[in-house]
Amino acid sequence: xxxxxxxxxxxxxxxxxxxxxxxxxxxxxxxxxxxxxxxxxxxxxxxxxxxxxxxxxxxxxxxxxxxxxxxxxxxxxxxxxxxxxxxxxxxxxxxxxxxxxxxxxxxxxxxxxxxxxxxxxxxxxxxxxxxxxxxxxxxxxxxxxxxxxxxxxxxxxxxxxxxxxxxxxxxxxxxxxxxxxxxxxxxxxxxxxxxxxxxxxxxxxxxxxxxxxxxxxxxxxxxxxxxxxxxxxxxxxxxxxxxxxxxxxxxxxxxxxxxxxxxxxxxxxxxxxxxxxxxxxxxxxxxxxxxxxxxxxxxxxxxxxxxxxxxxxxxxxxxxxxxxxxxxxxxxxxxxxxxxxxxxxxxxxxxxxx
Amino acid sequence: xxxxxxxxxxxxxxxxxxxxxxxxxxxxxxxxxxxxxxxxxxxxxxxxxxxxxxxxxxxxxxxxxxxxxxxxxxxxxxxxxxxxxxxxxxxxxxxxxxxxxxxxxxxxxxxxxxxxxxxxxxxxxxxxxxxxxxxxxxxxxxxxxxxxxxxxxxxxxxxxxxxxxxxxxxxxxxxxxxxxxxxxxxxxxxxxxxxxxxxxxxxxxxxxxxxxxxxxxxxxxxxxxxxxxxxxxxxxxxxxxxxxxxxxxxxxxxxxxxxxxxxxxxxxxxxxxxxxxxxxxxxxxxxxxxxxxxxxxxxxxxxxxxxxxxxxxxxxxxxxxxxxxxxxxxxxxxxxxxxxxxxxxxxxxxxxxx
Numbered sequence: 001x002x003x004x005x006x007x008x009x010x011x012x013x014x015x016x017x018x019x020x021x022x023x024x025x026x027x028x029x030x031x032x033x034x035x036x037x038x039x040x041x042x043x044x045x046x047x048x049x050x051x052x053x054x055x056x057x058x059x060x061x062x063x064x065x066x067x068x069x070x071x072x073x074x075x076x077x078x079x080x081x082x083x084x085x086x087x088x089x090x091x092x093x094x095x096x097x098x099x100x101x102x103x104x105x106x107x108x109x110x111x112x113x114x115x116x117x118x119x120x121x122x123x124x125x126x127x128x129x130x131x132x133x134x135x136x137x138x139x140x141x142x143x144x145x146x147x148x149x150x151x152x153x154x155x156x157x158x159x160x161x162x163x164x165x166x167x168x169x170x171x172x173x174x175x176x177x178x179x180x181x182x183x184x185x186x187x188x189x190x191x192x193x194x195x196x197x198x199x200x201x202x203x204x205x206x207x208x209x210x211x212x213x214x215x216x217x218x219x220x221x222x223x224x225x226x227x228x229x230x231x232x233x234x235x236x237x238x239x240x241x242x243x244x245x246x247x248x249x250x251x252x253x254x255x256x257x258x259x260x261x262x263x264x265x266x267x268x269x270x271x272x273x274x275x276x277x278x279x280x281x282x283x284x285x286x287x288x289x290x291x292x293x294x295x296x297x298x299x300x301x302x303x304x305x306x307x308x309x310x311x312x313x314x315x316x317x318x319x320x321x322x323x324x325x326x327x328x329x330x331x332x333x334x335x336x337x338x339x340x341x342x343x344x345x346x347x348x349x350x351x352x353x354x
Numbered sequence: 355x356x357x358x359x360x361x362x363x364x365x366x367x368x369x370x371x372x373x374x375x376x377x378x379x380x381x382x383x384x385x386x387x388x389x390x391x392x393x394x395x396x397x398x399x400x401x402x403x404x405x406x407x408x409x410x411x412x413x414x415x416x417x418x419x420x421x422x423x424x425x426x427x428x429x430x431x432x433x434x435x436x437x438x439x440x441x442x443x444x445x446x447x448x449x450x451x452x453x454x455x456x457x458x459x460x461x462x463x464x465x466x467x468x469x470x471x472x473x474x475x476x477x478x479x480x481x482x483x484x485x486x487x488x489x490x491x492x493x494x495x496x497x498x499x500x501x502x503x504x505x506x507x508x509x510x511x512x513x514x515x516x517x518x519x520x521x522x523x524x525x526x527x528x529x530x531x532x533x534x535x536x537x538x539x540x541x542x543x544x545x546x547x548x549x550x551x552x553x554x555x556x557x558x559x560x561x562x563x564x565x566x567x568x569x570x571x572x573x574x575x576x577x578x579x580x581x582x583x584x585x586x587x588x589x590x591x592x593x594x595x596x597x598x599x600x601x602x603x604x605x606x607x608x609x610x611x612x613x614x615x616x617x618x619x620x621x622x623x624x625x626x627x628x629x630x631x632x633x634x635x636x637x638x639x640x641x642x643x644x645x646x647x648x649x650x651x652x653x654x655x656x657x658x659x660x661x662x663x664x665x666x667x668x669x670x671x672x673x674x675x676x677x678x679x680x681x682x683x684x685x686x687x688x689x690x691x692x693x694x695x696x697x698x699x700x701x702x703x704x705x706x707x708x
Contacts, residue, residue: 013659021690024697025379053657060659172573179574211565216678217649219526220533236590259613295571303407304681305367305414308689324570327658329686335662336375336689339696343378 003349004090004108005030005075006341009082009284012040013327014319014334015113016064021338022111023073027345030105031068032080032096034280038065040115048146050327051184051191052221057147081280082287089314090348108348109314109341112298113334114284116275116320119170119178128169128271129242135160135249136242136269138169139188146195153267155247160267163196164206164251165189166239171274172210180295182274183324186213189272190222190232197230205232206264208239208253237262242269275324290315297323308337314344357703358444358462359384359429360695363436363638366394367681368673368688369467370418375692376465377427381699384459385422386434386450388634392419394469402500404681405538405545406575411501435634436641443668444702462702463668463695466652467688468638470629470674473524473532482523482625483596489603490596490623492523493542500549507621509601514621517550518560518605519543520593525628526564534649536628537678540567543626544576544586551584559586560618562593562607591616596623629678644669651677662691668698 008019011033019031035044039061042050047057068074080098087093090108118140122131129136134155145151153160167189171182186209193205207226212234214223226232239253248265255262277296285292290310293299298317301309308316318337319330362373365387373385389398393415396404401411422428434452441447444462472494476485483490488509499505507514521543525536540563547559561580566588568577580586593607602619609616631650639646644664647653652671655663662670672691673684 017659021693021697024700025693026700050658055657060657064659179578180571181569181573183569211567213565213567213569215535215537215567215569217534219535224533257610257613259611303409303414304404305371305418305685307682307686328661329683331659332661332683332686332690334690335693336686339375339379339689339693342693343375346378346380 003027003345004092004106006109006111006345007032007092007094007105007107008111008113010040010113010115010280010319010321011035011038011068011076011078012113012115012319012330013042013061013064014115014321014330015040015111016068017331017334018111018113018318018338018341019074020064020067020071021335022341023071025338025342027073027342029074030077030107031074032077032082034079034081036079038068038076038078045118045140046144046147048143048195049191051187052218054191082284085288090345092314109344110288110316111334111337111341112281112284112288112290112315112317112321113319114280114321115278116281116324117278119273119276121169121271121273127241128166128269129244129249130271133242133244133249135267136271138271138273139185139192140273142192142196142270146192146199149199151196151199159200160203162204162206162266163268163270164208164264164266165193165270165272166251167207167209167272169271169273170276178274178276180324181213183213184326185272185274187218187222187326189270190214190218190226192270193226193232194222194230197232207232207234208237208251209234210236210238235262275320278321281321288312288315293323295323297321307333308340316341357381357699358446358460360463360465360699361386361446361448361459361461362465362467364394364467364469364634364675365389365392365422365430365432366467366469366673366684367396367415367418368469368675368684369394369465370422371685371688372465372467372672372692372695373428374418374421374425375689376695377425379692379696381427381696383428384431384461385428386431386436388433388435390433392422392430392432399472399494400498400501402497402549403545405541406572408545436638439642444699446668463698464642464670465688465691465695466635466638466642466644466669466671466675467673468634468675469632470635470678471632473627473630475523475625475627481595482520482623483598483603484625487596487598487603489621490625492625492627493539493546494627496546496550496624500546500553503553505550505553513554514557516558516560516620517622517624518562518618518620519547519624519626520605521561521563521626523625523627524630532628532630534678535567537567538680539626539628541572541576541680543624544568544572544580546624547580547586548576548584551586559584561586561588562591562605563588564590564592589616629674632675635675642666642669644671647677649677651675661687662694670695
């Protein structure tokens with residue numbers, strides 16, 4: 001019954017769930033994260049509340065972290081990366097690089113849960129003025145202020161009176177090379193809009209969008225709720241430029257429903273930045289020799305009927321490492337990956353015994 | 355190591371994946387389906403190809419069915435329903451009703467994978483004329499014709515020259531009580547539009563939509579592809595009435611991008627019908643005393659961080675039984691449910707031994 005541990009790379013929602021699942025099935029797990037603490041983006045980027053049920057992100061993630069920390073089958077290594085690998089599962093040699101230097105370990109299977117990184121809106125396009133104007137922020141900056149319960153105009157420190165979200169920044173955009181839809185930004189903008197209306201009651205909130213992709217239950221749970229209970233205004237439009245006039249940021253574009261130009265002054269503009277393959281994803285794929293799919297995320301095999309298996313036997317991936325994912329996607333695929341990694345080890349053992 | 359089998363209810367994509375996963379982890383599985391054959395909606399409703407990768411649905415589902423049929427740990431019972439239950443997992447008494455009458459079995463855990471049913475567009479609203487006009491069909495009717503490679507106007511048997519899809523039929527609609535977005539209909543309409551353009555090259559294809567919800571990679575894989583490679587026209591609009599004029603079906607409504615009324619004659623109108631809780635879901639929940647969430651699907655606990663656990667210990671749910679789901683959702687959540695059901699049995703055994 002002895003086996004090498006399942007190596008889980010990344011300790012965000014997917015990695016935590018994969019580690020717990022595999023350990024609860026009775027398998028030893030080695031969970032590594034390059035950050036000094038577990039939790040991934042919801043913790044490191046200081047998310048306020050989770051979409052759609054609005055539970056405090058630190059509390060919700062805290063439960064997952066506690067479950068992992070409390071499981072004796074899981075060996076957690078933070079501030080640690082995978083720097084080299086050789087051989088193949090179920091006897092993969094892996095070099096870990098951590099606070100105490102390098103260490104060689106053996107892994108029975110690998111689950112890559114290296115997540116995504118937020119698009120940097122100043123990197124490839126300047127139309128949004130992210131680095132020019134203090135009052136142009138991102139969804140992530142907004143999360144931090146909402147979490148601190150101190151949502152203000154960065155330039156003045158005062159509560160904003162008019163604020164807008166601009167959707168699809170770094171998504172659905174061939175020019176910058178990100179042709180995919182990042183899936184969650186519409187829902188997260190609705191969630192933040194509700195939180196802003198709650199924390200800054202006098203503030204008018206607008207959302208400029210191409211298509212509101214609040215699929216499934218997000219439709220009534222957060223999109224209708226934002227409109228009907230919190231009076232958030234949704235405007236179908238294309239933003240072409242952000243400039244500054246006096247104290248305010250001016251958003252120029254076209255209202256495509258009314259068919260007329262729009263030019264509105266805002267105290268704060270929130271850019272709904274999308275998901276990109278994280279550096280950790282690219283780096284991990286390189287070390288393990290895992291192929292990337294056409295958008296640059298980890299490739300899986302078998303289309304929609306096989307979501308976590310990669311072309312390399314014994315290597316699995318879950319969550320946003322394989323493409324834009326919401327929390328449900330990450331948790332479900334991580335659970336599936338834990339199952340598949342365990343099955344891989346079972347089959348290896350049977351093959352060895354035969 | 356002895357345990358009662360894991361009862362999987364429903365043999366569609368989720369049920370097949372849950373059954374295979376649990377069996378590959380070494381657990382005995384009892385898979386029941388009320389239909390005479392396995393495969394769920396993709397097989398019973400004769401889907402042509404799966405979204406987004408366009409693999410033949412019968413081939414793709416055939417692989418899953420073969421894997422289940424070929425696993426000696428899985429006992430498959432078709433034409434069988436669960437008619438009564440008593441006690442609790444890991445020793446749940448279940449009465450099955452099958453071709454040979456009633457049978458009592460014991461189940462260690464339950465995974466409900468009873469899926470969805472397609473919205474019946476003639477049931478609650480007559481504006482679409484589904485039962486009045488032969489040439490008004492649904493996404494499901496279109497699948498059948500595409501699968502048979504005989505896509506025609508039902509009234510004439512001839513290939514159509516102009517066809518449109520109408521999105522959100524039975525979804526995002528408070529009047530009929532379906533407030534959710536059914537998640538997959540935008541992607542499936544794109545997929546069918548591409549297939550129609552391939553099978554009926556001269557046919558103009560239009561899609562009337564509110565928001566195109568082709569999230570993630572569906573954006574470029576099928577939405578852009580439909581527009582750019584297959585010249586499908588997408589029109590943001592609201593359809594208010596379908597009537598008949600001479601040989602054609604007339605679609606009336608408003609083009610909300612151009613801000614003008616639309617009245618167009620079509621040879622075929624395809625209603626993009628959404629997902630509703632299936633009869634099997636409602637019936638199964640009743641027999642097991644499982645609560646439903648506010649939309650009428652199976653309730654799960656723990657928000658986005660716990661996708662398959664229900665409020666009743668030992669009862670899990672996966673796929674569209676818990677809400678609108680695409681194939682990836684169904685396969686991932688089914689894999690996660692297999693893991694969690696196995697963990698439940700492991701913990702029960704440890705508790706019993708202690």
